[in-house]
Amino acid sequence: MNKKKKQKKNSSKKAPYALKDVLSLYSKLIELKKDVSQVKETGSVTDNRLTDLEIHMNLLTRLLTTLCVEKLGIRVGALKSMVRRIEKEAVRDSQIMELESLYNLPQANPKKASPESPKAKDDPWDKIS
Secondary structure (H helix, E strand, O other): OOHHHHHHHHHHHHHHHHHHHHHHHHHHHHHHHHHHHHHHHHHHHHHHHHHHHHHHHHHHHHHHHHHHHHHHHOOOHHHHHHHHHHHHHHOOOOOOOOOHHHHHHOOHHHHHOOOOOOOOOOOEEEEEE
């Protein structure tokens, strides 16, 4: 009988701690559910904004193309080659910026450009002027 009494006393002592643990876990679970629902709402809002930006960008591209061809008289072939050149320059500039950020180099100050740097033969800036 002594063993039965000890077992009952031990089990009654463990129960309040287990109940507190369960309640704290349950409250944390409720907080996590709230956080997940907020993240879902934010994600859907962000997705909608991204879709709106894509539509707006397409409209602006069409408008700019129409203006260049119809109002400025730029031929379609010349416009295509200009766009390709601009894309190459953008890729080149983004690669330079990425390398600078990787190596944490300060960006070159245009006032302190070294005169020793030779210009490339096919530099697109020469074609613009």
